[in-house]
Amino acid sequence: MNPRLLLLAIVPLGIAFALLREPDSSVADAGPTKVSRTPQFLGAGSCSASACHNANFAKGHTGSEYTLWITRDPHAKAYETLFGERSLLMQKNLRSPMSAHEDPRCLKCHVAPDYDVKQAPPVAPYFKTDGVSCESCHGPAKNWAAFHHLASWQLKTPAQKKSLGMKDTQSLAGRAQVCVTCHVGAPGMEVDHDLIAAGHPRLHFEFAAFHDAMPRHWPDFKDRDATKSARGRPDFEARAWLVGQLVTAHAALELLADRAAEKPWPEFAEYDCAACHHDLQSPSARQKSGYGKRKPGVLPWGHYLALSPLAIETLAGEDAQALRDQLRAVQKIMDAGNPRRDGVADAARRATVISRTVLRDLDQRLPHSLSLQARLQTFVEARGADLAPTADWLTQVQLSHAALRKAARDLRSPGPAELPKAIREGLPLHFDPQAIKQRLLSNSKKGS
Amino acid sequence: MLATRYKACALMIVATLAAAALVLGRETARSSPAPVAEQGGPAKPARLYYGVLACSNGGCHNNPTSPNQKDILLCAYDEVDIWTKHDKHRLAAKVLSGERSKQMAKLLGIKGDIAKEPSCVSCHGVIVEDKNSVHESFDPQEGVSCGVCHGHYSDWVAQHSAFLQRKKWRSLGRAVKEEQFGMRDLWDPEKRATLCASCHIGNAAEGKVVTHAMYAAGHPPLPGVELATFSDAMPRHWKYLSEKPANVQKILEYDPSKSSLERTELVVVSALVSFRESMKLLAAQAEQGAEAKEADRAWPELAQFDCYACHHDLKSDSWRQKRGYAGKPGRPTMRAWPTALVPLAVLHVGKANPEREQKLASELRDKLKELTAAFDAQPFGDAKTVAIAARQAAQWADTILKDFKTAPFDRAAAQHLVVGMGKESKLRLLDFDSARQFGWAFRSIQGELDPKFTANADSAKALKELDEQLKLELPKGQVEISKDFLKDALEKLNNYEPEQFRRTFERLMQNGQKQTRKE
Numbered sequence: 001m002n003p004r005l006l007l008l009a010i011v012p013l014g015i016a017f018a019l020l021r022e023p024d025s026s027v028a029d030a031g032p033t034k035v036s037r038t039p040q041f042l043g044a045g046s047c048s049a050s051a052c053h054n055a056n057f058a059k060g061h062t063g064s065e066y067t068l069w070i071t072r073d074p075h076a077k078a079y080e081t082l083f084g085e086r087s088l089l090m091q092k093n094l095r096s097p098m099s100a101h102e103d104p105r106c107l108k109c110h111v112a113p114d115y116d117v118k119q120a121p122p123v124a125p126y127f128k129t130d131g132v133s134c135e136s137c138h139g140p141a142k143n144w145a146a147f148h149h150l151a152s153w154q155l156k157t158p159a160q161k162k163s164l165g166m167k168d169t170q171s172l173a174g175r176a177q178v179c180v181t182c183h184v185g186a187p188g189m190e191v192d193h194d195l196i197a198a199g200h201p202r203l204h205f206e207f208a209a210f211h212d213a214m215p216r217h218w219p220d221f222k223d224r225d226a227t228k229s230a231r232g233r234p235d236f237e238a239r240a241w242l243v244g245q246l247v248t249a250h251a252a253l254e255l256l257a258d259r260a261a262e263k264p265w266p267e268f269a270e271y272d273c274a275a276c277h278h279d280l281q282s283p284s285a286r287q288k289s290g291y292g293k294r295k296p297g298v299l300p301w302g303h304y305l306a307l308s309p310l311a312i313e314t315l316a317g318e319d320a321q322a323l324r325d326q327l328r329a330v331q332k333i334m335d336a337g338n339p340r341r342d343g344v345a346d347a348a349r350r351a352t353v354i355s356r357t358v359l360r361d362l363d364q365r366l367p368h369s370l371s372l373q374a375r376l377q378t379f380v381e382a383r384g385a386d387l388a389p390t391a392d393w394l395t396q397v398q399l400s401h402a403a404l405r406k407a408a409r410d411l412r413s414p415g416p417a418e419l420p421k422a423i424r425e426g427l428p429l430h431f432d433p434q435a436i437k438q439r440l441l442s443n444s445k446k447g448s
Numbered sequence: 449m450l451a452t453r454y455k456a457c458a459l460m461i462v463a464t465l466a467a468a469a470l471v472l473g474r475e476t477a478r479s480s481p482a483p484v485a486e487q488g489g490p491a492k493p494a495r496l497y498y499g500v501l502a503c504s505n506g507g508c509h510n511n512p513t514s515p516n517q518k519d520i521l522l523c524a525y526d527e528v529d530i531w532t533k534h535d536k537h538r539l540a541a542k543v544l545s546g547e548r549s550k551q552m553a554k555l556l557g558i559k560g561d562i563a564k565e566p567s568c569v570s571c572h573g574v575i576v577e578d579k580n581s582v583h584e585s586f587d588p589q590e591g592v593s594c595g596v597c598h599g600h601y602s603d604w605v606a607q608h609s610a611f612l613q614r615k616k617w618r619s620l621g622r623a624v625k626e627e628q629f630g631m632r633d634l635w636d637p638e639k640r641a642t643l644c645a646s647c648h649i650g651n652a653a654e655g656k657v658v659t660h661a662m663y664a665a666g667h668p669p670l671p672g673v674e675l676a677t678f679s680d681a682m683p684r685h686w687k688y689l690s691e692k693p694a695n696v697q698k699i700l701e702y703d704p705s706k707s708s709l710e711r712t713e714l715v716v717v718s719a720l721v722s723f724r725e726s727m728k729l730l731a732a733q734a735e736q737g738a739e740a741k742e743a744d745r746a747w748p749e750l751a752q753f754d755c756y757a758c759h760h761d762l763k764s765d766s767w768r769q770k771r772g773y774a775g776k777p778g779r780p781t782m783r784a785w786p787t788a789l790v791p792l793a794v795l796h797v798g799k800a801n802p803e804r805e806q807k808l809a810s811e812l813r814d815k816l817k818e819l820t821a822a823f824d825a826q827p828f829g830d831a832k833t834v835a836i837a838a839r840q841a842a843q844w845a846d847t848i849l850k851d852f853k854t855a856p857f858d859r860a861a862a863q864h865l866v867v868g869m870g871k872e873s874k875l876r877l878l879d880f881d882s883a884r885q886f887g888w889a890f891r892s893i894q895g896e897l898d899p900k901f902t903a904n905a906d907s908a909k910a911l912k913e914l915d916e917q918l919k920l921e922l923p924k925g926q927v928e929i930s931k932d933f934l935k936d937a938l939e940k941l942n943n944y945e946p947e948q949f950r951r952t953f954e955r956l957m958q959n960g961q962k963q964t965r966k967e
Contacts (some may be wrong), residue, residue: 071550089769093777193827197778199769268778280669282934287551287666296555297664297750338746409877448534 010309040165041112041140043067043124044133044166047141053134058434069133072215078110078131086199087268101128108189112136124415137178139167170231172240173362176207176247183210184304185250187258193268202273205304206393207244208237224410237407239366241400245311246362250355252304253330253411265341270334271299274391298337305331312358315365319354324353330444458835473928478799486928493630496602498595499585504528504831507596508609519966520630522618522696523686530685532592534925537682540574543862548666550932554664563588567662570655571647572598597643601630621699627819635689635700637714639722641675649725649786652732660750667929669755670783671937672881674888676720681922694779706856711896713857715889716796717849717867719789724845726786731838738831748828753780756941767946771877775824782823789889790845795868797851799861809846815841863964870957875947880918885954887920894960907959913952917944 039144048054048066055063059326070076081087082101091100100106104117111128112135127133131314135141147153153161158168168174181207185191222229232238259267268276276299278286287296294300305327312324330347333339358365389397451777484541492848504510512526531538543549544563553562561729562568569575570822573591583602601689604625607613617625634640648670650657658667688710689702697704731753737747757780760768794812798805873886891911894901902908915921919940923933 093769093772110923193778195778197773199771266827268827274764277762279761280755280759280938281931282668282938284666287555288663290555291664294555297660297662297745321916338743338748340746406468408557 010151013317021406040140041124041127041135042145043127044130044143045126046124046145047134058136060216061218062219065134066213068217073217075132075136076130079129080131082106082110090195090199094194105189110192112140113181113186113189114140117322132182137167137169139165142164171363172243173247173359174212176240176244177212177251179207180205180248180251184248185255187262188252190255190259191269192259192263196269196273199369202269204392205248206241206396206403207248208241208401209399210405211240211244212237212406214404235407235411235412237403241403242311242314242366243362245308245400245402246315246355246359246425248304249308249311249327250352253348253352253355256330256346256350260339260345260348264298266339268299270303271301271393272303272390275300294383295336296339298335300390300392301334302331304394305398306393314367315358315362316367317358317365319357320365323351323354323358327339344438452626459574484601493601493603493628494598495578495581495600495630496583496605496791497574497581497586497600498583498605498903499587500528500532500590500593501585501587502583502605503594505585508611513851522699527685528594530683532880534943535682535685536926536929537596538590539926539928540571541569541589542591543928543930544568544572546928546930552662552665552667556661563748566655567657575655583921592647594616597632597634599626599630599632604629604631618699620761628685634704637675637710637717638721641714642725644673644675644678644718645721645725647721648678650729651673651725651730652736657729657733658751661744663751663755668934670936672783672788672885673718673722674715674789674885675712677922678887679714681924683924687941707858709857709859709893709896710860712862712893713852715892716789716793716857716865717852719885719889720793720848722843723786724842724849726783727838727842727845730782731835731842734829734835734838738835747831752782753828754783754879756881757781761942771946774820779827779829782785782819783881784879785885788878788885789870792865792868793848793852795872796857796861796865797848797855799864800855801851804851808851811844815844859897862893864959865904866897866960869893870954870961871959872952873950879946880941880944883944883946883949884920884951885917886916890953890960891920894964898960898963901960901963902960904963906957907963910952910959914949914956916940917949917952 039271044066048070050056053063054066056067059068079101087100087106089291090096091103092099096103105119107115109132111131112133115128116138117128127135136286139162141148144153148166158170158174162168168179170390180186182189183203191200191203200354222232223433224234225232225236259265259270273362279403291298291300308327309324312320312327318370326347330344330351333343333347449720472493508528509523509525510528510532512529520735541563549562549568552558553565558565563573570587571592573588574586574593574596576586576588581600604617607617607629608625608631622633623634625631632639632643634643636914645651647653647656650670658670689697689700690699690704690708690710692702694704702708733749733752734747735747736745741748767779773779790812791809794805794808797808815837819834819841820832822837824832869886869890878886902911917940919937923929927933
């Protein structure tokens, strides 16, 4: 049998399996119940042998990974950051009894999700100083480092690989899942408002745009070229955006459900920072533009889910519709003001149940060929009348817009019209929703 | 159907009877003026809503040049004149028909006439509780007019002006005038401060509450108040008791031998009353919020929190992060300014009674600690605990007001306060509104101690710098605050740097103390 065909069969199956378990288990790994399965990290030093991932080959080729990561990838500095002035200030403001670089709350994202300070395995005493290194994303390597270069490894299913500790970074959903764990957050590893007020920068994330900005230590053609790789897709960027939106939405909802059920509530990090954090001005552009469906003074929610309805629209299946409805229900509760935690937890939990099933067979639901070019404008237009843009909403529009334009270039199809300069550069300190709205609407008319 | 009709009929009859009774009652009250104190006086003064015309006609309160009376004049006769031409309170009702109010009505979903919306009129005018108690002079467009502060009661209005009653009326004590006739005793600084605070801070029982929804819809932020400064900016249509002739002072129960510094007293009393009233409001809102099921009445009512804890542009080099937080970072606390000058009140009591000062200071620390803990327990605080802590703090403030009766506001006391203010301002980095409290209080007290204080060039310069930072100078005359003044004040607020304030204030304090010593 042609090994390529075999791979073609294995990959989607693997994705399905991975998705079946991934969102649950990778997140839950952080929980205390799984302590017995202490991950065994070997450290980046173990991957960087010159015969392996540090072979000084050209960028993106096997052997160049370590060099690229250590020289170009900001993830390599994640641990170092914990010694910086800002980290010291945070530690002071949080009245933390321990240093940031010893605080498990920090290390979960600044080193690895599964990293447990107390149970640090003796095999890699310097593991944490590597920051977000190879095993932070690919999984603890103790059980697979010795075999993963062998031909037999290639025959293993993603599920088998996962059971040995290697995470799925081949499928888009698996890859996005790895990113959102820190960049959106997960129960037990989150950037909440306490941390932000103490000095932590707030989180923003849109998978495709962030993926594009990250220096790639893997061969790019494998993602994009169907003739050279089983996972290759010419509409990779469009898919990345779509999958990213859904995985992000799922992660954000899981986090919301956990916060509403378990954590101090309300959690301000759920809301648009600039809704409250703006200098008061008179006359006020916010008051002039009104608040859409929200009552005045109600905090706007939905940062990560700003464009997920757009993504869900493209999916096949009845439960996609159900997901959209449930998202709307969550939004409605959050927009009513002073949302009660039990109601929020319940509605968000329901939404994650649906989104989990949607993610499970996401590959089958994706449209055969993606044409996303006009969607962004349509979306902005459709919301036209009750559009009350927030700075976070605009961030999502901008990041998605960047991703979709790149996607359109790849597909050699017309993309969404270029956003006016005022909007591109317009994530302003003095955010003016009315001006943004007018520009967006006039732009979408031009584009269509 | 039939039963409904019967019910309606019965209701109409009852209503007609009630109305008739009210009208008759009122007529009786009018035709036979209430007896004065010796004859017992009315048990409860009768409500009657007056317009400004009732006070200005007959050549009374708008006739400064030719008073037509031979009796002693307790006032200057120009009150309506000043109020009509200069007082901002006159605009209170008019602004309800302005652009900003229209925008607010739209955003808040108020369908009817905003000029009749009780939650607005409670402060911007008069809520008429009984349509039968309206004098023909009453005009709702007059906003916060005479009766709003002095008392909408027929008994005193008739008595204090009627030719035959006047002399007797003037012989009555302030307390009698208030309790039996309904003329509010505004000569009492505590009562005056409480009245002003009912709108300028809020009073839940009187339906005077600015909610966060109102702010978000466009209501200008309520600033901190310091009564001596705010009264001058109204401008005042009265004289301080110490400025009045001796015979008037006697009637109004003022003892000039006590050499009371009235501005200084007003600063400290209003500081304490502001604290008490904001604690009461906080408690009332938290109590309501803890019970409420509807989202828009539930806790948190964001208007009860420090506006600028959230409403500031995010800066990477933030003075708030440098200052640190009383509790957990990122948990909004209550507004700080009403607490800013409370230590001065404690200090003042302590001048005569150091032991009492220690006790009060430690009680204040405890009260504030309890409040901080209640706000820190969870984001936006635990409503029930907040309510309890705030109620206790309000009660505590009340006990100090009683202490003031034995602590005279003389020159030595004022000097003591200025020194104390200097120490207090250095203890922590102050937010904009708290810094303003210090700025205003200093100007009022130092200005009373030494009216020529600003003759010193450096003091004048420092004061000007302080005004640049804090916009201490309030607009004179009938300026609509929501227009140019607010824009400018918000800009100052946004650019405020606490360390810069501290430096300027310290300079000012040193100059002030030097000059006072020289005398």
